[in-house]
Structure formats: structure tokens, C-alpha cells
Amino acid sequence: MAATRLDQIDRKILAELQADGRMTNVELAKRVGISAPPCLRRVRTLEEAGYIRGYHAKVDARELGFEVQVFAMVGLQSQAEADLSKFEQRCRDWPLVRECHMLNGEVDFILKCVAPDLSTFQNFLTEELTAAENVASVKTSLVIRGAKDEPGVPFDVLEDRLARNA
Amino acid sequence: MAATRLDQIDRKILAELQADGRMTNVELAKRVGISAPPCLRRVRTLEEAGYIRGYHAKVDARELGFEVQVFAMVGLQSQAEADLSKFEQRCRDWPLVRECHMLNGEVDFILKCVAPDLSTFQNFLTEELTAAENVASVKTSLVIRGAKDEPGVPFDVLEDRLARNA
DNA sequence: CGTTTATTGAAATATTATTGCGCGCGACTG
DNA sequence: CAGTCGCGCGCAATAATATTTCAATAAACG
Numbered sequence: 001m002a003a004t005r006l007d008q009i010d011r012k013i014l015a016e017l018q019a020d021g022r023m024t025n026v027e028l029a030k031r032v033g034i035s036a037p038p039c040l041r042r043v044r045t046l047e048e049a050g051y052i053r054g055y056h057a058k059v060d061a062r063e064l065g066f067e068v069q070v071f072a073m074v075g076l077q078s079q080a081e082a083d084l085s086k087f088e089q090r091c092r093d094w095p096l097v098r099e100c101h102m103l104n105g106e107v108d109f110i111l112k113c114v115a116p117d118l119s120t121f122q123n124f125l126t127e128e129l130t131a132a133e134n135v136a137s138v139k140t141s142l143v144i145r146g147a148k149d150e151p152g153v154p155f156d157v158l159e160d161r162l163a164r165n166a
Numbered sequence: 167m168a169a170t171r172l173d174q175i176d177r178k179i180l181a182e183l184q185a186d187g188r189m190t191n192v193e194l195a196k197r198v199g200i201s202a203p204p205c206l207r208r209v210r211t212l213e214e215a216g217y218i219r220g221y222h223a224k225v226d227a228r229e230l231g232f233e234v235q236v237f238a239m240v241g242l243q244s245q246a247e248a249d250l251s252k253f254e255q256r257c258r259d260w261p262l263v264r265e266c267h268m269l270n271g272e273v274d275f276i277l278k279c280v281a282p283d284l285s286t287f288q289n290f291l292t293e294e295l296t297a298a299e300n301v302a303s304v305k306t307s308l309v310i311r312g313a314k315d316e317p318g319v320p321f322d323v324l325e326d327r328l329a330r331n332a
Numbered sequence: 333c334g335t336t337t338a339t340t341g342a343a344a345t346a347t348t349a350t351t352g353c354g355c356g357c358g359a360c361t362g
Numbered sequence: 363c364a365g366t367c368g369c370g371c372g373c374a375a376t377a378a379t380a381t382t383t384c385a386a387t388a389a390a391c392g
Contacts, residue, residue, distance in 0.1 A: 017223035021187045053224040057183035061319045088313035095320035103307040141269040147254035154261035
């Protein structure tokens with residue numbers, strides 16, 4: 001794995017920034033056990049190498065009036081690469097679709113969507129998603145409640161793994 | 167909606183920090199059109215009010231050797247609240263499970279999981295998830311590739327909406 | 333209207349980010 | 363092995379940013 005290119009300090013940096021993306025560099029340096037300048041240099045390197053894709057505030061959608069979250073399983077008629085790409089591009093253009101993943105199995109894509117209310121989503125569903133070219137089937141499930149939401153990497157698992165391989 | 171309590175500047179702040187969680191406060195202030203001190207106060211207020219749930223670096227799981235991502239649909243035997251909670255707690259304890267959402271419909275939960283490789287995931291699947299108390303059925307789908315991944319709020323939709331209601 | 337309350341922005345101060353540079357350590361070489 | 367090269371560290375100095383303080387302004391209210 002590419003993680004081999006990283007030493008323990010780099011991984012600690014990633015873990016800390018994943019947990020708190022606004023941590024100051026001095027605090028980060030203190031936690032990983034080096035001084036501020038090399039710490040900052042490492043962060044920049046990790047960013048440029050693509051280990052860090054960006055930093056984002058986690059904004060509570062429900063608090064902002066997006067009370068509906070839906071997972072949609074989408075099946076297409078054609079799975080030719082050109083058609084897959086076309087569908088993916090449409091997902092990128094739909095603001096209500098926040099995530100789009102291509103899957104194996106009977107379903108081709110899973111979409112995570114948000115909407116201010118059910119009628120807005122239903123409108124999107126019938127007018128846009130189901131109606132879109134090449135879409136064969138759509139099954140949706142409303143999110144009743146969220147129990148865990150920590151996208152990213154389980155660094156404890158990673159460290160266990162590296163320790164075992166060492 | 168609770169977004170009514172926020173003015174346009176607050177919403178702009180949220181949008182900017184969602185897009186770039188490490189933006190400096192002076193840059194943020196410049197973009198939203200006020201000076202730095204009140205801008206910082208607004209950010210703190212938004213954090214305390216729960217509009218901002220935290221800040222996180224988006225770490226690339228695949229780059230770190232987590233090459234497998236899986237969605238798992240889980241059905242339980244009992245949907246009594248106590249049993250639902252128990253299952254949710256288990257999900258929180260499993261490091262490979264990064265997200266857990268309760269759904270309506272035939273499936274009770276959808277889980278987003280990561281693993282270093284397929285065998286690690288299959289081991290988790292058979293030894294932990296499927297074997298867990300009260301779990302009736304599990305269907306999994308491997309993520310072939312990701313096409314969009316922007317969790318959060320579509321602020322353009324929100325602004326449209328507010329403009330229409332005004 | 334006068335008062336209260338909330339929010340602002342300028343200025344001052346404290347922290348933090350960033351750059352420049354010399355040092356030490358390990359690896360490669362003759 | 364000694365010499366030297368290259369990498370990465372930390373110290374110190376500087377630039378930028380965050381944060382507090384405070385007086386002024388504008389809206390809200392009686």
C-alpha cells in the first residue's frame with residue numbers, strides 16, 4: 001500500500017487533521033511530536049500528494065432546513081462506459097445529489113440525496129432522476145435517523161495493520 | 167426552517183467554510199463582506215448553535231491502503247427501539263463501519279464500510295456483522311468507483327428557495 | 333423621542349504561519 | 363573507515379492571522 005511511503009508522524013498528522021481539520025499547526029506539531037515548521041511542510045506535502053483531498057466544515061443539513069435525506073439505488077439500461085460516464089456527469093450536475101457511487105451487483109449506482117422536504121425530493125425523483133436518459137429503475141429509501149457519520153479512514157485499524165506487518 | 171434565523175451573511179459563511187474549512191478568518195471576512203472580528207464571532211456562534219458540526223480533513227482512504235469500500239444493507243429481526251439502538255451502538259464500535267443510517271422500507275440500515283482488502287471485509291462481514299445479534303439479513307455491494315462525494319448542503323438550492331419565499 | 337440592545341469596525345495585542353538557515357544524522361563512496 | 367552528500371530537523375526572525383477591547387452606530391422598544 002502507498003501508506004508505506006508515510007512514516008508514523010505523517011499518519012498521525014492525517015489522523016489528527018481528519019479529527020479536527022482546523023487545528024492550528026502549532027497544536028498539530030505538539031501532538032505529533034515535532035516542531036512547527038517541519039510539521040507544516042509535511043502537511044503541505046500530504047496535501048500535494050493527494051492524501052488530503054481538502055478541508056470542509058461539516059454543516060448540519062437538517063438545521064438548514066434540508067429535512068429529507070434519501071438513498072437512491074439506480075439501475076441503468078446500458079452499462080457501456082460512455083453511458084455510465086454520462087450518468088455520473090448528470091449526478092454531478094444535480095445539486096440534490098451529494099454522493100454518487102458506482103456499485104457491483106444488480107444495482108448500478110447508489111446516490112445520497114438531500115432535499116428541503118418530501119415533495120421537493122419527489123419532484124426531483126419523478127421529473128429528473130427517473131426521467132433521465134438511460135435510467136431503468138430507481139429504488140429509494142428515506143433516512144429515518146443517522147447513527148454514525150464519520151467518513152474517512154479508521155487510523156487505529158491502519159496502525160494495527162502496519163504493526164502486524166512489521 | 168431554522169435557516170430563517172440566519173441572515174445572508176451567515177449562510178455565506180457556512181457555504182464558504184463547507185467549501186474550504188481551513189480558510190483564514192480574514193479571507194472569509196473579505197468574501198462575506200464584513201470585517202474580521204464580527205466574522206469570527208459569527209463563526210463561533212454558528213459552531214455553538216450546531217450549524218457547524220466540526221471540521222475535517224478529507225483523507226483519501228484508497229491512498230492509505232483502504233482499497234475496498236462497501237455499502238451494506240442490513241435487515242434486523244426486531245425493530246424494537248432497544249434493539250435498534252443496540253445495533254447502532256455496535257456500528258459505532260466497529261471501526262470499519264464509517265456511516266450508519268436507519269432507513270424506511272424493507273431494509274433497516276445502510277452501512278458504509280471501508281477495508282484494506284476484500285478478505286478483511288469478508289472476515290468482518292461473516293464474523294462480525296452477519297454474526298451479530300438480531301441481524302437477519304445483509305446484502306453488500308462493492309463500490310467500483312466514486313463519481314461524486316460532496317456531503318453537506320447545496321447552498322445554491324437553499325438560496326433559491328429563500329429568494330422564492332421572500 | 334430616549335433608552336436599551338445588538339452589532340459593527342478600528343486599533344491594539346496575542347498567536348500562529350511561514351521563511352531562512354545552520355546543524356546533525358544516516359547513506360552512499362572512494 | 364573518513365569524507366561528503368542529501369534529507370529533515372529545529373531555532374530564530376518575520377509576516378500574517380486571530381482575538382480582545384472598546385467606542386460608535388443602527389435598529390428595537392416602550
